[in-house]
Amino acid sequence: MSVLHPLDRPVWNAFTARQAALARSDGRALRLEPDYGIFVAAADPSPESLAALAALVLEGDEAAMVEAEPWPDIPGLAAERRTLVQMVAEAVTPADPPAFEIVPLGEAEAAEMLALATLTKPGPFRARTHELGDFVGVKQDGRLIAMAGERMKPAGFTEVSGVCTLPEHRGRGYAGALMRVVAARILQRGETPFLHSYAHNAGAIGLYRSLGFEVRRQMIMTVLTRPGAGA
Secondary structure, three states, X not given: OOOOOHHHOHHHHHHOOOOHHHEEEOOOEEEEOOOOOOEEEEOOOOHHHHHHHHOOOOEOOEEXXXXXXXXXXXXXXXXXXXXXXXXXXXXXXXXXXXXXXXXXXXXXXXXXXXXXXXXXXXXXXXXXHHHHOOEEEEEEOOEEEEEEEEOXXXXXXXXXXXXXXXXXXXXXXXXXXXXXXXXXXXXXXXXXXXXXXXXXXXXXXXXXXXXXXXXXXXXXXXXXXXXXXXX
């Protein structure tokens, strides 16, 4: 398989290099440790690599591939394909400073971060997803009400992810302000921020464009499960 750009295979390129310590791999396939997320990838679409990937998905488990091109079905696994858009930002659009405080988030907020993500469902978020990169948030009366952070890190790029706000606090500019901070810090490191959105989510894509992100290409997220013996 010809790879023209590192973001065409973000999972493989992140977790075989800068973030390799966070994944299980035998060289043919990898799986992000479950406490960090659900991502899997194979070195290539050969039968041997696909069999190695299938072995990493257990009964009752859920895993996800993110690829630029369609992949073959994987024997023994059920697949649900979803269309994403991948966006990158060469610069962040200027904006006035927010009227609220943005604070760093860490281990002390881990339980609140997981609860916020579980409620609002910004994408796969597990107990240690917050350790994949830096996160920032907004608190009100000591309670976490919005956050954004980093996830996959292929060479030269860092993904903006985990962007979410409690439903009763939406519409106040929290998500955009938090994303600006995360993306600006990535750019300051000499890297390019990128993100993924469901292709049908026009509202989110419009927000990301307003921050300086542009669509790079469509991607395919394939959610994989191993049906139980009675299925």
